[in-house]
Amino acid sequence: MRYLPLTADDRTAMLGRIGAPGVDDLFRDVPAAARLSGPVEGLPLHMSEMEVERALSAMARKNLTATHVPFFLGCGAYKHHVPASVDHLIQRGEFLTSYTPYQPEIAQGTLQYLFEFQTQVARLTGMDVANASMYDGSTACVEAIFMARRVTRRAKALLSAGLHPHYVAVAKTLTHFTDDAVVASVPTLTEGAPGDDVAALIAAIDDETSCVVVQNPNLFGHVADLSELAARCHEKGALLIAVVTEAVAFGAVRSPGAMGADIMVGEGQSIGGGLSFGGPYLGLFACNHKHVRQMPGRLCGETVDAEGKRGFVLTLSTREQHIRREKATSNICTNSGLISLAFTIHMSLLGEKGLRDLAALNHARAVQVAERLGAIPGVTLLNGPFFNEFTLALPVEARPAMRRMADAGVLGGVALGRLYPGETALANGVVVAVTETQTEDDVDELVAAYEEAVSC
Amino acid sequence: MRYLPLTADDRTAMLGRIGAPGVDDLFRDVPAAARLSGPVEGLPLHMSEMEVERALSAMARKNLTATHVPFFLGCGAYKHHVPASVDHLIQRGEFLTSYTPYQPEIAQGTLQYLFEFQTQVARLTGMDVANASMYDGSTACVEAIFMARRVTRRAKALLSAGLHPHYVAVAKTLTHFTDDAVVASVPTLTEGAPGDDVAALIAAIDDETSCVVVQNPNLFGHVADLSELAARCHEKGALLIAVVTEAVAFGAVRSPGAMGADIMVGEGQSIGGGLSFGGPYLGLFACNHKHVRQMPGRLCGETVDAEGKRGFVLTLSTREQHIRREKATSNICTNSGLISLAFTIHMSLLGEKGLRDLAALNHARAVQVAERLGAIPGVTLLNGPFFNEFTLALPVEARPAMRRMADAGVLGGVALGRLYPGETALANGVVVAVTETQTEDDVDELVAAYEEAVSC
Amino acid sequence: LEEPLIFEIGDNARTGVDLPAPPKVASRLGGLEREAIGLPGLSEPEVVRHYTRLSRQNFAIDMGLFPLGSCTMKHNPRLNEKMARLPGFSDIHPLQPVDSVQGALELIDSLAHWLKTLTGMPEVAMSPKAGAHGELCGMLAIRAAHEARGEARKVVLVPESAHGTNPATAAFCGYEVENIPATPAGRVDLSALKARLGPDVAAVMITNPNTCGLFEPEMIAISQAVHAAGAYVYCDGANFNAIVGKVRPGDLGIDAMHINLHKTFSTPHGGGGPGAGPVVFSAALAPFAPLPFVRHTGTHFELVEEEQAHGGDAHAKSFGRMVAFHGQMGMFVRALSYIMSHGADGLRQVAEDAVLNANYVLRSLDDVMTAPFGASGPCMHEALFDDGFLEGTGVSTLDIAKALIDEGYHPMTMYFPLVVHGAMLIEPTETESKAALDQFIATLRHLVARAKAGEADYFRTAPYFAPRRRLDETLAARKPVLSWTPESIAAE
Amino acid sequence: LEEPLIFEIGDNARTGVDLPAPPKVASRLGGLEREAIGLPGLSEPEVVRHYTRLSRQNFAIDMGLFPLGSCTMKHNPRLNEKMARLPGFSDIHPLQPVDSVQGALELIDSLAHWLKTLTGMPEVAMSPKAGAHGELCGMLAIRAAHEARGEARKVVLVPESAHGTNPATAAFCGYEVENIPATPAGRVDLSALKARLGPDVAAVMITNPNTCGLFEPEMIAISQAVHAAGAYVYCDGANFNAIVGKVRPGDLGIDAMHINLHKTFSTPHGGGGPGAGPVVFSAALAPFAPLPFVRHTGTHFELVEEEQAHGGDAHAKSFGRMVAFHGQMGMFVRALSYIMSHGADGLRQVAEDAVLNANYVLRSLDDVMTAPFGASGPCMHEALFDDGFLEGTGVSTLDIAKALIDEGYHPMTMYFPLVVHGAMLIEPTETESKAALDQFIATLRHLVARAKAGEADYFRTAPYFAPRRRLDETLAARKPVLSWTPESIAAE
Structure with a gap:
């Protein structure tokens, strides 16, 4: 029992002080x-x-790992190269085995990084403030919908067709x-703009609308300008919630804030x-100053000591459940x-230059791969603008093809x-993500695999 | 250039202060x-x-790794299970990126573990004192021979035939x-005691002999009682140097100190x-009190601060080269x-109980495997007493058999x-090491492989 | 040396990563190029040093005893970290074809089997991301079950001593929350509970062992009464460490319970997460559990994740999906590694030692500190004191806690539970040695003696030797500075 | 909290490992069972906490600037650690059949290629375990070369400013050591050297850049003179960081030079090791280099390790084996990872930035501190000061160094080289930023000002805030306590 320090002698001595005849007596x-x-x-x-x-290890070996094969999956989860120093630093016991920083005198390490x-x-998001993170993108997204209700006192959320179906x-x-x-x-x-329904959303906003939720780049990789949608939301008193599932896109695509979003939620896993x-x-959540007191989740703020x-301390905690109980902004x-x-x-290592370079590399590689795949007879590249992910229409059903x-x-x-799973109109579609991690050989194998799949 | 913090602007500013027109000027x-x-x-x-x-990674993948195949090699290097916490702790920056503890005020972490x-x-060795480690077992061994010369003022070392040929x-x-x-x-x-030449060594000791160097367990896995040899050395004014290449044996086999050795050197890699x-x-080096001032290598000693x-501080450094220059005990x-x-x-995790259990497990598994291999027709188990390593005589040349x-x-x-390589009398011999790391399946595959090898 | 913020030391020219040059292509960003960002650049050496230095301002389990009641700050084995980093677990995509992730599904299924068997419950939802998320999951299942019966019950009963998350969760699910008082012995008042039960009550949310560190001896009776009234029993599993391997919640009549993997099963707290909060369900609630599920059919593991797949399926009445993907895989690996290391025998020993350690602390201090429920018998895995012993000293619970910092300890939980005055809740966990407890006890006795000796001034401004003195939390809230600007608050 | 020794907290019953039960067999230990050992047992949580706490008493590169002259304490990239732990490198046995370790041999061959090309030397011996071991290797090759010519030269010339290891090594190889004086500009006195050269001189051991941080401008002339006298030039490569990628030692006439992988190529110092000290050789010495060697033949890598294989082989005159097995594989992986990360262009930048940083320190301090060779021009990668500026202050070099500790820095190298009085040798390395240097410079200027202002008392007992105050080294040496016993020295 390598994790248990008590010896039989210890237990006997301790029971003696307690005055219990045996440990089972403590469970009486x-x-x-x-x-x-x-x-x-x-x-x-x-x-x-x-x-x-x-x-x-035997279980782990039964899985096909991204590093060991040509790997081109995205749709809300992306493989990027993470520098070795990141994993080294987060494993320091002082970070790994510390608690939520409620005792700021001995938690400045955690608080300052927050x-x-x-x-x-x-x-990154072009917003005023962000919280100290949430579970993931999907839960951050629903929290944003609830926040919009609190801000607007309305309860109808319009979700874009381009939003990740899990979200x-x-x-x-x-x-x-x-x-x-x-x-x-x-x-x-739609060819040129798969999953794009900005116009339809603009048309659908009404006086009941609390928020419009748009993912950008969307599930299909399409990149849209949300500025007009934002303006229309604001005219109608609704909030624009922008969703980003590929955080590397912040290095290349105009930010949600610059496009007029009121809340940005995202998946920071990348x-x-x-x-x-x-x-x-990693759930990302950011908004503008005026809504900060309706924002869910932990917040770290600057202050001074005696x-x-x-x-730094956790602050505005009157929004939170451990203080507010049933009146909290979220549970x-x-x-x-x-x-x-x-x-x-990782972001500190990248810096602005590194992030921009990384995003440019992702984009350029994705454009190359998209053009090669789109050139395969029978395969159609559906995207006009995209970042590092795009959608193909195959002449065959895509799910069994991907399995093979x-x-x-x-x-x-x-x-x-x-x-x-039920939508036959989408059944031949496949979303391909390209990052800095694939080699030229990986791309060649991918192209060959698609040629093979199409010819089946 | 991710490891280089200077920017072009920095370099210009710094050259300005230095008063140099360019960096090449600094190399004039x-x-x-x-x-x-x-x-x-x-x-x-x-x-x-x-x-x-x-x-x-591409280079690494070209090697056959011990974890992924049935693995039974020893002869001075052993595979044991090392708890995950060991590698975690030694990677803490405070240990990994610190210097030799010459400034004890800010090196107590290193000094106390030393x-x-x-x-x-x-x-473990049954000796009075040990140094703070040396390069490896082979270099520790030659350092012991030099130390024996300094102690005895004689210059003839008798090396046992059972000593690792690299040593x-x-x-x-x-x-x-x-x-x-x-x-x-x-x-x-010799059947029953391969590589054992204790009697011959006893006979060979003379008044010129500075030391006798005996490995125990020896290269062939044979375990001997060195007590008589020690007594004979001491009679003749020579030192007995005991060599141990499998440190786990300290948990099962009588210690060099208990057998009368004057110096123990070993390989601590296990x-x-x-x-x-x-x-x-990891070179291990231990001796008795009376010879400590002739001992090579760093020593850490206890003291008090102001x-x-x-x-703790490094001490007795007058023996060392950075103080003594050409009069040092070693370079x-x-x-x-x-x-x-x-x-x-790892030793702290094991403790006495864990080390004894580990050694017992190694021994018991080795006995099992030895008996199974020895039962293969044509294969002879040569060892009488052994710890976790034993020698087999095959009916075929062993080196090509091991390659196949x-x-x-x-x-x-x-x-x-x-x-x-030149010794045809040894060509059919093979040394097999068994530790806690092999599974039953590994043993079955090993036995099958030997059956196949013998039948070729 | 004060550690600056990265924004104060970086510039635009540096970077801590190198990348291959991108191939030259025509941009397909549709003219939506990124505007200025404003992120600092640093080299790798600077980043490594910065975060190493920051880490050294934290307290952590690896540094000392962390007696934080209800948080179960136990040893985090590094084996678990190593296992979670096996590429076969860490480097697989959630949407890979299921045939290519059979080992991952096997791992989830194995952990699910352990959790169900340890709790004696027939079903477990693995996807909730943390304890509070698990509560939400449980309450949504309860609401779905009532809806399936066509009932619209509106009230959830919560004992006074509940975790703050419980009422928050119930309210989040649209329930009205009513409190149930505690008895003088710190337990749920069974008669008050029975009196309140009725056709409007959807569920009782109970914590057992409760937040006073006490087991509810009437738990079976409580469950029976709740069930008789057509309601369900939700149990907050935060304190499962006290009974794991000794008691199966299913045998107590629990209908749903979340399990904080980061408490009982030692996945690291990581400065505030990530956690994982699987929820076990009774047979009555099992049909309503959320998707996705792993289903083992012979030698194959399937992933049931499609809401369309309901027909004829055991999960036909599922209330739906709670998160993208399948839950906290990285935490599952760590928890299973911990669980397999202990085995059924070791987990039982965990509970016994956790309870033994807490009672040892209780009985080693109750002569100098006041233990409000000390007379009622043993505690479970945490020892509760109130501030009665500080009366007249001018020293508060907070002061004692802050003074502990200078002695090399994390403070205990303070002012929680609310049912006693100036609560101090101490949970040593099973991974502390007797020697460590003896040292901690001696320290507390010493501090208590100093408090009683009139050293209030010393306490009021403790700690003295931490990286920071007491921080001005009022200033932070009054004038929130939530992101860096070149003008520091401290400079004003 | 004082951290006890494990011997003071363990007992016989505990252990931090679990093992499967051994199968029951009859012992074959020949009756030589182990006697009592006397090792303490601890659980894993206790061990992790103990060594975590101990680590926090160390200073390290990851914590701050480490200006230790001649030690090249530069950033240690974690990529290197990750690469060294790839099972294909870390989990292979040195005696596996060579066909099963082709990737390992390829790695050694790749690193060898880099080292040979960077130094412009035709051969490299990879097996030496550290710098001093590399020196030994070089001197053994020199002695073997003389022996092969039938010469028994007895003298090795070593400049005054040499590393302490150099004379120790020469003596170890049976040579008599004679010193060569330095010029007032801190260089080897070429005419004195020429005057001493003769048929009894086997070699000159030189450090270049030398230990004053200066390049030997007459290096080519020195080599020519030594060669003309039938001797060889051994170069201590400890300072290779100053010139890597800028100058090839082979172009300077060097015959043998060891390369401290843990200095120039950033394998971590690890609190005193392990290091690695490959030795490059000129064509004249190449035949005498030690075994084993990796030889690349087409697509296959061979391991030449048998002394019997001499006939017809390029290594026929090898002086033999220096270590069991093939050298510091783990360090080779780290060094190659570092080298490939930088490339030929990056390594050149390393030297330039290292020299630039040192000159910046030199010129930012030489107005308040005394730089004995400051007038002679730029330094290389380290800035040398003497204690002239402390004259009359009552403050010593040691005091300044110890006071630096309280400011968050490791002391610089002190009293070395011996050629100046009260030397302070500062090597910032290329991995320090300008901001870090500016802060360090400001700190030193502040300390110098305090010293000159008469605050000798403050300095004499510094440091004040380190884990320990100054330690009694005399007591330690007078009455050596080298292993733990229950009676502590401090208790007396």
């Missing part, structure tokens, strides 16, 4: 009917570190139990984070602390059939 | 004929972290340029270290700091032909 409040007399049945006993490592994180996110599903699940109405439609694969089969990820030295108690630290460190490709060792894209 | 003392006008020719330019990782290391090694080679190389005579003989594969293709490893608090300036830290942490086995994905042992 448990109803007799519920007391187990020994280890829970049906489960194995303790294992050595070596044995645990063997068992888990302040840096908030500043980075605010600048739509989460919004529908959580708003089912509130008074919010969520209006969402199925995307169309910077500092790994794929990790979908979690833990000697006048600059320091969220945990943020994505360590993942936000990874984001902060995976069996052959190429992860070639996300079939829209996976995300929209 | 270099003879013009030797000044390069640009990057050294024939070498690639800088690479991104991602590209370096790709290139090195003191713990010295104490652990002294207790013999190193001793020969270095003593070639001193006045020491090194007497070494080729081992014989505890806390990895295989790492042979380096960096406020009377316990603290060694660097120890194996970080590897000794890994040893110390490796081609088939089994690393089945070290062929003696690799270590004694």
Whole structure:
């Protein structure tokens, strides 16, 4: 029992001081009917570190990993190269094994990086302020819808057809139990602007609308100018919520703030984070000054200590559940602390130059790959403008094609059939993401795999 | 240039303060004929972290790794399971990026673990004192031979035939340029005691002998009682140097100190270290009180600071080269700091109970495997007593057999032909090491591979 | 040396990454190029040093005892970190074809099996991202179950001693929250609860062991009464560490309980997350659990994630999806690594040692500090004191906590639970040695003696040796500075 | 909190590892069972906390500027650590059949190629374990070369400013050591050297850039004179960081030079090791280099490790094996990772920035401190001061160094080189930013001003805020306590 320091002698001595005849006496409040007399049945006993490592490694080996094959998946989760120093630093015990920084005297390390994180996110998104992170993009998105209700005192949210369908599903699940109405439609694969419904959204805004939620770049990789939509929202007293699932795009695409968004929510996994089969990820949440007191989640603020030295504390916590109980702005108690630290460190390493270079590299490589794939007879590249992700229409159903490709060792894209299982109009679509991580060989294998898939 | 903080503006400003027209002016003392006008020719330019990782990973993938195949090699380097916390702790920047602890006020972390290391090694070896580590077992061994010369003022070292042939080679190389005579003989594969020449050594000790060097367990895994040899050395005024290359044996086999050794040198890689293709490893060096001032290498000692608090410093440094210059006890300036830290942490995790359990597990598994291999028709198990390593005589030449086995994905042992390339009497011998790391499946594959090898 | 912010040391020219030059292509950004960002550039050495230095201003489990009640700050084994970084877990995409991630699904299924078996509950939803998110999951399932019966119950009962998240969650789900008082012995008042139960009550949210560190001896009776009234029992699983392997919540009549993997199963708190909050369900609530689910069919693992797949499926009545993707995979790996290391026997020992350590602290201090429920018997995994012993000293609970910092400890939980005055809640966890506890106890006794000896002035401005003295939280809230600008507050 | 020794907190019952139970077999230890050991047992949480706490008593590059002259304490990229831990490098046995380690041999061969090309030398011995071991290697090759010519030269000339290891190494190889004086400009006195050269001189051991931080402008002339006398030039490569990519030592007539991978190529110092000290050789010495060697034949890498393989081989005259196995593989991976990251262009920039940083420090301080060779022109990668500016202050070089600790810096190298009085040798390295240098310069100027203002008392007992005050080194040496016993020295 390598993690348990008490020895048999210790236990005896301690029971002596307590005055209990045995440890079971300490559990005497448990109803007799519920007391187990020994280890829970049906489960194995303790294992050595070596044995645990063997068992888990055996499971890990059964998965096809992104590093070891040509890998081109995106749709809300992206593979980027994360510098080795990021993972080194977040594993320092002082970060890894610390608690939520409620005791600021001994948590300035955490608090200062949160302040840096908030500043980075605010600048990246072109917004005034950001919170100290949330669970992930999808939960940040639904929190933004609730915030819009608090700000506008309206309860109808318009969701763009280009919004990630999982985000739509989460919004529908959580708003089912509130008074919010969520209006969402199925995307169309319009050539030149797949999933783009800005015009339709503008037309649909009415006096009941609390917010319009638009992802940009959208699920299909399409990049749109949201300025007119923002202006129209503001005319109608609604908020524009911009969603970004690929944070590297902040280095190349005009920011939500510059386009007039009121709230920006996003998935920050791309910077500092790994794929990790979908979690833990990093919810980004930013808004403008005037709405800050309606913002959910933790906030870190600057102050001074008793000697006048600059320091940081969690602040405006009257919004939060541990103070407000049932009147809190959200029920969220945990943020994505360590993942936000990874984001902060990676972003600090990049700096403005590095982020712009990284985004330019992603874009240029994606354009190259898109043109090669689009040139395959039978394959249509649907996108006009895009960043590092684009949608192809295949002459065959995409989901089985992607499965066969995976069996052959190429992860070639996300079939829209996976995300929209009932929608036959989308069944031949596939979204391909290109980042800095693929080699020329990977691209050649990808092209060959698509040629093969199309010819089947 | 991610590691270089100076910007072009910085460089200009700094040259301004220096008063130099350009950076080349700072190199004006270099003879013009030797000044390069640009990057050294024939070498690639800088690479991104991602590209370096790709290139090195490609090399790494070309090697057959011990974790991924049935692995049974020893002969001076052993695979053991090292707890994850060991590698985590030694990577803390405060350990990893610190210097030799010459400034004790800000190096107590290093100094205290060195003191713990010295104490652990002294207790494991049954000696009074240990130094703060040396390069590896082979260099520690030749340092012990030189130390015996300083102590005895004699210059003839008798090396056991059971001593690792690389250690013999190193001793020969270095003593070639001193006045020491090194007497070494080729081992014989005597059934019951391969490589054992204790009786011959006893007979060979004379009044010129500075020391007798015996490895125990020896290269062939044989375990001997050195007590009589020690007594005979002491009668003749020589020192007994005991060599241990498998530190886990300290948990099962009577210690060198208990058998009467005067100096113990060893390879500490087994505890806390990895295989790492042979380096960096960890030289262990211990002796008794009376010879401490002739001991080479760094020593950490206890003292007090100006406020009377316990603290640690490097001490007895008048033995060392940076003080003594040409009168130093050795020319060694660097120890194996970080590897000794890994040893110390792993040993602290093990404790006496863990080390004994580990050694018992190694021994029991080795006995099982030895008996299974020895039962293969044509294969002879040569060892009587052994710890976790034993020697087999095959009916075929072992070196090509091991090569074929490796081609088939089994690393089945070290062929003696690799270590004694000219010695045909040893050519059919192979040394097999068994530790806690092999699974039952590994053993089954090993047995099958030997059956196949023998039948060829 | 004061550590500046990165914005104060970076510039536009530097970067800590190198990248290959991009191929030359015509931009396809549609003219929507990025405007100025305003991020500082630093070289890698500067970044590494900056965050190393920052880290050294934190307290952490790796540095010392962290007796934070209800937070279960136990040892975080590095094996778990190593396992979570196996490329087969860390480097797979959530939307890969399921045949290419069979090992990942096996891992989720294995952890789910452990959680169900340890709790004695038939179903578990793995996707909730943290404890509070798990509460939400549980309450949504309860609401879905009532809706399926055509009932529109509006009230959720929450005991006084509940975690703050409980009422927040209930309100978030559209429920009215009513409090249930505690007995003088710190337990739920069963008769008050029974009196309030009725057709408008949807659920009771209970914490057991409760936030006073006490087990609810009437738990089975409570569950029976709640069920008899047509309502469900939600249990806050934050304190599961006290009973894991000793008691199965399913045997107590619980209908839903979240499990904080970052508490009981030692995934690191990481300065505030990420956590993971799987929720176990009784048979009554299982059909309403959220998607996605892993389903094991023979040798194959399927991922049920499509709401369209409901027909004929065990999850046909699922209330839907709570998050993108499948939950906190990285935390699942860590938790399973911890669980397999302990095994069923070790987890039982965990609970026993956690409870033993807490009682040892309780009985080593209750002669000099006041333990409001000390007379009622043993505590579970945390020892609760109030500030009665400080009466007349001029020293507060907060002062004691801050003084602990200078002694090398994290403060205990303060002023929680609310049911006692000036609460100090101490949870040592099972990973502290007797020697560490003895040192902690001696320190607290020493501080108590100083407080009683009239050293209030010393306490009022503690800590003295931390990276910062007490911080002005009022200033921070009154005039929020939430992102960096060149004008520092401190400079004013 | 004082951190005890593990021997003071462990016991016999605990352990921080779990192991499967061994199978039952009859012992084959021949009755030689282990006696009592006397090692303490601790649980994993205790061990992790103990060594975490200990680490926090160290200063390190990751914490601040480390201006330790002649030690090249530069940034240690974590990429290198990651690469060294790839199982394909870290988890292979030195005696595996060579066909199963082709990638490992390729790595050694690649690094060897870089080292040879950067130095302009035709051969490199990879196996030496550290700088001093590399010196030994170089001197053994020189002795072997003389022996091969039938010469028994007995003397090695070493300039005054040499590293302490140089005379130690020469003596170790059986040579008599004679010193060569320095000129007033801090260089080797060429005429004195020429005067001493003769048929008894085997080699000159020179450090270039020398330990005063100065390049030897007469280096080519020195080499020519040495060669003309039938001797060889050994160069201590500890200061290679100043010229890497700018000058090839082979172009200066060097015959042998060790390269401290842990200095120039940033493998971490690790609190005192492990290092690695490959040695490059001129054509004259190449045949005598030690075994083993990697040889690239078409697509295959061979390992030449057998002394028996001499006949017809390029290494037929090898002086033999210096270590078991093949050298510091783990350090090779780190160094190659560093080298490839920089490339030929980046390494040149390394030298330029290292020299620029040192000159910036020199010229920012030489108005308040005394720079003995400051007038002779630029320094290379380290700035040398003497204690002239402290005359009459009662403050010593040591005092200044210890006072730096309280300011957040590691002391500079003190009292070395010996050729100036009270030397302070400052090597900032290229991985320090201008801002960091400016802060360091300001700190030193402030300390100098305080010293000159008569605050000797303050300096004499500095540091004040380190984990320990000045330690009693005399006591340690007079009464050596080298391993733990229950009786502590401090308790007496």
